[in-house]
Amino acid sequence: MEQAFLRKGLAGLCVDTVLRLSMGGMFLYSAWSKIQDPWLFQTIVDDYSLLPAHLTALFAVVMPMAELLVGAMFILTKWTREAAFATTVMLMMFFVALAQAQVRGLDISCGCFGDPEEESNTVLHALVRDILLFAPTIWLLVKGQRRWIADFRRMWYAKWKLNVVRSR
Amino acid sequence: MYNPFAHFYPMNPVLNFLQSLEWRVLFAVPTLSVLLGIANNLRVPEERRVVWSGEFQTAAEAANANAERGTWTTDFTAATNAAEAAHLPVVVVAGYPTCSSCMRVHKELQSEEVKSWQQKLGWYFVTVSYDDAPDVLNFVRKTPVPIGSPPYAWVCWRRADDRYVIRNFSVVSGEMGIPTEPSLVVEWMHAVEASFPGAPGVSFVPQHAIGVQVAVMAESREGGQGRVYMTPSVNVILPGQKVVLTAKPGRGSTHVGWRYPDGRIEHGNLQLTLDDQCQAGVYRAIFLHRNGNAKGDTSRTDKKEQ
Numbered sequence: 001m002e003q004a005f006l007r008k009g010l011a012g013l014c015v016d017t018v019l020r021l022s023m024g025g026m027f028l029y030s031a032w033s034k035i036q037d038p039w040l041f042q043t044i045v046d047d048y049s050l051l052p053a054h055l056t057a058l059f060a061v062v063m064p065m066a067e068l069l070v071g072a073m074f075i076l077t078k079w080t081r082e083a084a085f086a087t088t089v090m091l092m093m094f095f096v097a098l099a100q101a102q103v104r105g106l107d108i109s110c111g112c113f114g115d116p117e118e119e120s121n122t123v124l125h126a127l128v129r130d131i132l133l134f135a136p137t138i139w140l141l142v143k144g145q146r147r148w149i150a151d152f153r154r155m156w157y158a159k160w161k162l163n164v165v166r167s168r
Numbered sequence: 169m170y171n172p173f174a175h176f177y178p179m180n181p182v183l184n185f186l187q188s189l190e191w192r193v194l195f196a197v198p199t200l201s202v203l204l205g206i207a208n209n210l211r212v213p214e215e216r217r218v219v220w221s222g223e224f225q226t227a228a229e230a231a232n233a234n235a236e237r238g239t240w241t242t243d244f245t246a247a248t249n250a251a252e253a254a255h256l257p258v259v260v261v262a263g264y265p266t267c268s269s270c271m272r273v274h275k276e277l278q279s280e281e282v283k284s285w286q287q288k289l290g291w292y293f294v295t296v297s298y299d300d301a302p303d304v305l306n307f308v309r310k311t312p313v314p315i316g317s318p319p320y321a322w323v324c325w326r327r328a329d330d331r332y333v334i335r336n337f338s339v340v341s342g343e344m345g346i347p348t349e350p351s352l353v354v355e356w357m358h359a360v361e362a363s364f365p366g367a368p369g370v371s372f373v374p375q376h377a378i379g380v381q382v383a384v385m386a387e388s389r390e391g392g393q394g395r396v397y398m399t400p401s402v403n404v405i406l407p408g409q410k411v412v413l414t415a416k417p418g419r420g421s422t423h424v425g426w427r428y429p430d431g432r433i434e435h436g437n438l439q440l441t442l443d444d445q446c447q448a449g450v451y452r453a454i455f456l457h458r459n460g461n462a463k464g465d466t467s468r469t470d471k472k473e474q
Contacts, residue, residue, distance in 0.1 A: 038209050069201060
């Protein structure tokens with residue numbers, strides 16, 4: 001019984017760690033490429049023809065930093081669920097932007113990772129990717145725990161305690 | 169203090185969940201993002217900074233001013249000179265800063281693979297930077313329809329037997345002649361091929377010219393939707409060469425430039441209107457801009473040619 005509980009906990013922790021590393025890494029990578037060239041990102045945002053000019057500028061300034069912070073939160077802090085919540089909001093925004101581009105038939109690069117030269121994906125690809133990213137985000141939102149990444153100490157402690165109880 | 173919602177919390181998992189979040193952290197994310205974003209924007213070099221509050225259009229005009237200072241002219245003068253020296257036709261490709269596909273084209277055309285078959289084909293290839301097409305940018309920005317740009321470029325060259333070859337260059341596959349949007353490409357291919365010397369088409373002869381088309385746009389009538397397709401391609405005209413322009417039915421525009429013997433260079437948007445059969449009877453050539461001046465029609469030419 002206890003061992004099953006431990007196995008389940010260990011599996012959850014492994015999944016948590018992998019998802020946080022991958023989501024955080026992805027956001028950090030995405031943010032870094034945009035931070036280098038805010039103007040280029042502004043042109044990409046402008047391609048979506050969704051926001052007026054001044055909001056485009058604000059979005060181009062704020063969004064890369066939000067991605068950076070969320071990426072860092074996933075990997076470096078205990079606030080997994082908060083990071084997942086912020087990610088959900090961002091993914092919803094991206095979904096709206098990409099979906100309207102797809103519906104309007106805009107043939108543009110996603111620009112999701114900054115430099116469109118590096119991307120050959122269409123808006124549709126980006127849309128599918130965005131939808132797929134909801135799965136790990138929701139998992140982290142619901143199952144994520146407020147602890148450091150790869151924090152196996154609790155598991156070791158629980159296992160140790162179990163052994164102690166058994167030895168008595 | 170009495171909390172009217174308190175007894176709802178246990179009943180409502182969403183409220184429970186929201187209550188369990190650390191809201192100070194969540195509020196800190198946008199606040200810090202704004203501060204860090206502004207700081208980062210000041211950190212990067214000036215030409216990489218975001219342009220604020222409606223000045224984006226002005227940025228294009230600034231690019232125009234840049235062109236007047238000679239960035240634009242220098243580039244393609246050098247290109248055409250080099251081509252003349254090499255006795256090769258030139259293909260010039262330009263993009264504009266907001267055209268992601270153009271940027272991809274630009275990148276692809278600089279790849280070693282592409283360069284290798286450029287040599288095999290024996291044509292001289294030049295790409296000019298995105299900022300070198302400011303008028304195109306201005307034109308596109310003033311066009312009140314959604315802008316789309318297919319991920320391929322038209323390239324054109326003249327063979328040794330004086331026959332023209334036009335191919336679409338697929339940005340995705342990096343190969344020649346593979347249409348990425350079959351119906352559109354085939355239609356364009358047909359229109360362009362049909363218009364070359366000996367076939368009906370709209371022609372335009374630049375005076376004393378080395379001309380360079382920088383971009384071709386055409387408005388599709390498909391589904392009644394006005395959509396501008398921009399091919400960030402294009403071809404080049406050798407001295408005195410008759411330039412034949414065409415577009416699929418509807419309206420189209422092309423950016424052309426030419427050089428006078430005394431070195432002066434003019435460029436402008438040539439706007440075309442074709443009937444359903446791509447006949448030459450219905451068209452007007454309007455120079456929207458000249459010499460980088462994006463404001464107002466400085467000259468207007470209406471002609472018909474059979």
